[in-house]
Amino acid sequence: MDRVYYFYFKIRRYLVWLRVEDKVIKVNINIGFRIQPRTELYFKKILRELICNKELNLHTRPDGSTIYNSEPDFKFVVIEKFLSVENEFSLREGLLLNTYFFLKRLGQSDETAFGLDKSDVVIEQIPLLYQPVSNIELKREKNMRPVL
DSSP, X not given: OOOOOOOOSSOOEEEEEEEETTTEEEXXXXXXXXXXXXXXXXXXXXXXXXXXXXXXXXXXXXXXXXXXOOSOOOOEEXXXXXXXXXXXXXXXXXXXXXXXXXXXXXXXXXXXXXXXXXXXXXXXXXXXXSSBOOOOOOXXXXXXXXXX
């Protein structure tokens, strides 16, 4: 039986979506297999190409600050999940998820894995709500004097 293997070594492709006109851009970069990711360098090249093709209009600032630094300012947003305190797990599920997040902390960070400068990265943390607490019993006490 013949096997066919597809390897993408030097093929780099990308897709661009302009979400908000000249403000928010979504870029999917497909660099292939076993190629060191240099996402920031690829992104700068993509921006230069968009500007040359007049698909993206970078506004020059009236204060003249673009004379010394013609490169646009941009940030990469890395979304990280963490376990919310509002979860209610069984012992097995809690152990499994806590082990996963512990191993994730030991591994390589996303900005290093993608080849990004730390100065251009914003990390947003989003709580992971897997199994919300369903029964919360609270009773109101009446005729209590406030403690001063």
